[in-house]
Amino acid sequence: MQKTTAEDLQKCREEADRYRLLAEQSTDMISRHSATSEWVYIDVNPAVERVLGYTVDEIIGTKGYDLFHPEDADNLIKRTESVHYRRGMYTNTYRYRHKDGHYIWLETTSRTIRDDQGTPVEIICVSRDVTEREMAQRAIRRLARVVEASSDLIMFCNHESMQLTYLNESAYRTLGSEKENLVIFYLDQIFDDEIFNTLVQDALSHAAQHGTWYGSIPLKMPENHQRIAEIREVIAHRNRTENMQVEYYSIIGRDITLKRKAEEQAKRQQLEMAHMSRLLSVGEMATGLAHEINQPLAAILNYCRGSLRRLEEGSNEANLPQIAHSMQLITKQAKRAADIVKRMRSFVKRTDYQRIEFSINESCIDVVGFLNQEATDHNITFNFELDPAEPKLLADKIQIEQVLLNLLRNAIEAYSDSQQTYRPVTITTQLKNGYIYISAQDDGNGISAEGLKTLFEPFITSKSTGLGMGLAISQTIIETHGGLLWAESDGNTGTQFQFKVPVRTS
Template identity: 25%
Template sequence: MGGKMGSSDRNSQWSYLVRLWVGGSVALCAMAWLCLTLHLRIATAGFCMLIVIVLLSLLDSFISSAIFSVVGGLLLNVYFTPPIFSLAIDKPQDIVPIAAFFITSIAITSLVRRIRTSERLQREQARLLDLTHDTVFVRDEQDVITYWNHAAEALYGWSKEEAVGKVVDNLLKTVFLVPREEIQRVLSRDGYWEGDLVHIKRDGSAAIVASRWTLQHDSRGEPCATLETNNDITQRRQAEELVRKSQAQYLAEAQQLSHTGSFGWNIATGELFWSEEAHRIFESDPNRVPTLDTVRERLHPEDVHIFERMLSEASGTADDFDIEHRLLFPDGRVKHLHVVAHASDAVGGRRQFIGAVMDVTGARETETQLRQTQSELARASRVSALGELSASIAHEVGQPLAAIITSGEACLRWLHRYPPNMEEVEGCVTEMTTEGARAAEIVQRVRRLMKGAPPEHAPVAVNELVDEVVALTKGEMESHCCCLVLHLASDTPVVSGDRVQLQQVLINIIINGLQSMATVPGKHWLTVSSSTDGDNNVVLAVRDSGPGISAANLPRLFDAFFTTRTTGMGMGLAICNSIIEAHGGQILASNNTEGGATFSVILPTAQASIATA
């Protein structure tokens, strides 16, 4: 079927060409006969036939034009060049007009054909521009519309006849989202610009378009027109705005749930931006523009220096800040805030901070309650330890009391003599005073361990701490038949901490060691040493000769409620771990190669603790 149609088309084309060539030749012969009848010169006759050839060239391709040019040249030769009615040429100069006719005919028909091709291409391009869904229009240097496609008619509502000749910005009432001068500067520099514009349609509704401008140049390279294509993105922008509003709503809800507000701060101008949650945290009017004075009005008097130091650092070279401070409200309420921010460059190169302010009052109150609970638990642990040491303490207190009684009885005997021996009496009274002071010191240590006062950090000499604990646990060691060995370095630096809590840790470790060694027969040794490590930390080590710690229990040793004893609660070592971590140190347990275990307490020196704080 396709072959038949192809053959039919070729036959039809050849039939058209034959009719064109025959008809054209007849027309040229007729024009030559007319010119000959009117006795026109060869130049005039050539011009007349050239007109016929140009008209015929509009009907077909270059081949037909060449054929007609040849026919016209032959007619000029036969009818207008002597000898007449012959192809011979007597005079050589007669060849010139025939050649000129042939060349002119070819040149003019080629030019006409090129113009026709160019027009056809322009019509095709215009038809394609009319078929596109994007609006396309062209405006000259005065912004007057010279072309307006079908999509522009459909979008804006004005027909091509109504739009052409109008100034585009007047017709569409263009709203520029960036300055018009800036757009023109970019267009002149790059020859291209794209961005969003707002156009007003014929019915008065607004259309947001993604616009692309391309500068057109003439043959001299001078700008002569601007091609503008627009794509209607109104629905897309409306959807994006809806998403943005939804995201903003979700963000506001999330900030309210997490008690976290956001803020922006321009260093140069001092301008502040607060989110709705930030206003809620400071309990300020959302309609009131926040300032640094707004913050100062709410600052707790004791935290003003924190805020002012942050302002000074932020105004300098600091790129981040992370602070905590309190707010004090007129009714006496206090809020704890955690503020973090990061520096960035604003428009114009000015520094600004973008950050978050979090209301951590609940967390701080929980931490306070936790510390109180831990303090009570630690006190209960100390009371429990003292209960286990009760026999030892009674023994330690009983010794000076027995010495006091003995000295008192001796003092009475020396007084009843006549004359009284005052030197002996004085010696007895001195002994009684010494032993009383010794008993009072033991009682005072027990009272310190018993009380539930909050921790008080102060410089603590580690060796003195060991001596005090040894005095309290001496009787317990004797009851367990344990030999105590002390290796205390004389140059051990002081640590910063709570003496009572550190005593509790050391007592707990010693009691655990005594109880562990009680499960194995033989002589028991307990070594307490003090030293410093390579980082200048103080290391207190308690080494026992018990059975050691099983590999399965070693990782869980400091977990709460973990115990290997049937009567223990499993809180002693967990509390010890919490106390040491609160002091910035760590507590470690390991097995000795020759048997037994070693508990090491590592504490930073007082200078390191102050530097860290």
């Protein structure tokens, strides 16, 4: 047996002192514990005060097991996901109670020291406070769960290869795939070629320069996949630690299938309401329309009777020019009656939304013709101040004329309680600043300030008949065309209804 000299002992003491100095100066908490279930503190370096708030003297002899969070106390026994084993050492991440009462996150690497017979003698641990790291990781995990559960489409795209390196569940589902069956997507695969080469490239370029891009770009859906989706936002992420170059893009989209269906349903309902409103208008005008049709019919009857009398008088050649003239007049009156019926049928016909280019001046004249009998019955004089430039409007002609009809009928009815003998209704059109302005003005009694506030609310009307839906439907029609409808009145000297519609090209 080799004899230990005093010099060897001195070297051992110096080496032990160096290790103790290292332990005492370490920012990590180094501790020794009993190899029992109570995990009693036998020794600990001064870092314990910075980490747990206890002094060395306070914690020695304390049962370390009692300071574990109840949910983490048996991590090592259960071999939970937070425990890792390598080369005889366990690394465990857990919550541990601070002297102040709150819990912090510790990451501890421990080794069990055994005697020659393999019996555990003590446990040596090196622990560090990883609260900030753990909280950041948990925040990231929470964010990842939110991203994964989001109904929005969220994708990460490599800046150089254009490969989509991540898609959340909604993105996979919308693109007709499943996350379990991994499919590699590239950005150009989810757009039509023309859209990718123009809109998408512009969006990426804008995001690279300014950080983000907002807009709307339609996605290309798989065949027989009855969904509609679009990209709404692109975010460029840069490498801030190196060259500040764009590393990847976050692309955020949305499945708008239900929205589109709701919009289409709303549009169908609006068309139905507009159609019902036209039917009601014609119903209210039925007496006047019948009288207007009766006039050409009565004229036709008179011309026919006169022609028959001349024919009964014999084949006098002198009567032939008169009979021929009567035939021309009959034809003219028949055409007049047919035009009235045609205009009425066109007005009440149920149609889809159809944008066509038409003259707004001609529509104003046509609608006034439709109201000819009603205007005559109420002693109304129509005045026209139409834009000489003959502006063309790209819109649904039937719906615009429906609005005109409703406003002109309101102007006629504005004189119902008036004693005026001269009752003008002035129709004005004007092209200005990219809009066509159309107005109908009367010189009746006007509308009060309170009346103006509720004028366009549905089911509110001052008429003894009617549902009070005409102006509400008219406002909806104009707003659908991107325009605005309003009324102006001083409450005494008349009212001006006015709407503007943007001039657009097909």
